[in-house]
Amino acid sequence: MPVTDVRHDPDTLTLTITAEFAAPVERIWQVYADPRQLEKVWGPPTYPATVVDHDLRPGGRVTYFMTGPQGDKHAGYWQITTVDEPRGFSFDDGFADLDFNPDPVLPVSRNVYAFTEREGGTRATYVSTFESAEGLQKVLDMGVVEGATSAINQIDDLVA
C-alpha cells in the first residue's frame, strides 16, 4: 500500500496525505506534466477526467472536466501558483462552467504537492486546504456520488 501517512486537520480543513511510490521523482512528475497521464489518475473510473488545457507553469492553468455515469459534466481548473520541477508544484483548485470560466461563488482549495527522493523511490506529500466545508462538500459531490454511495454501503455492512 503506497499511502504511508494521513493527517486530518478539521480546524483548518486540511488533508495531508503521504505516499511512497516505487519510481523516481522524475517519473512521478511526469504523471502531472503529461495531461494524458494526469487524466488517468485524477478521476475515479465512474467519473473519468478529461484534461483540456495544460500549462504547468507559474500563472498557468490546467482545465479539466469529469464525466458522470449519466453523461453529466463537471468542470474544474487548477490555477498554478508555484512550480519547482520535478520536486513539486502548488495550485488553487476551483470549479468552472463548461467553458472553463472560474466559478466565483464556489470556494477553492489550496494545494501543495511535493516529491522527494527516498531510497530510490519517491515520497509524495499532498496537502489540500479548503476554504469552507461547503467547498469540500462540493468537491465530494462532484465525482464522488460514489463516495456517498460507499458511505451508505459502509452503513449497509454495519447493519447487515
Added chain:
Amino acid sequence: MTEADEDRADALFHALADRTRRDIMRRVLAGEHSVSTLAARYDMSFAAVQKHVAVLEKAGLLTKRRSGREQLASGDVQAVRSVASLLTDLEQVWRGRIARIDDLIALDTTQQANTDQEG
C-alpha cells in the same frame, strides 16, 4: 452522547435498517427525485414508498420540497456528515488517486519487461 443525540442515532439507524430506504437514500444522494419517480422504481404502492420517504425525512436524512403537484426529495448529505467525515471521504478520493498512480507506474515496469523479452 446526550439524550437528543441518542434519539437521533435511533432514528438514523431505524431509517437505514431497511433495504428499500437505503436504496431510496442512494438515489436521492445522487440528486433530487420526485416521490412519484421513486415510487415507480419499486414493486410497492405509492403510499408505501411515501411512508419510507417520511421515515427518512424524520431521521433528517432527506429533505422534501413541493413543486406544483410534485413532492421532490433530496438527500441531506450534511445531515449525516460532520467535517471530520468529509475529510475521511476526501481521503478516500486521494487513496483512489494514489492507487491509480501506483498502477500507472507499475505499467512502466511491465512494459519494460516485455520490451526486454522481445529484445
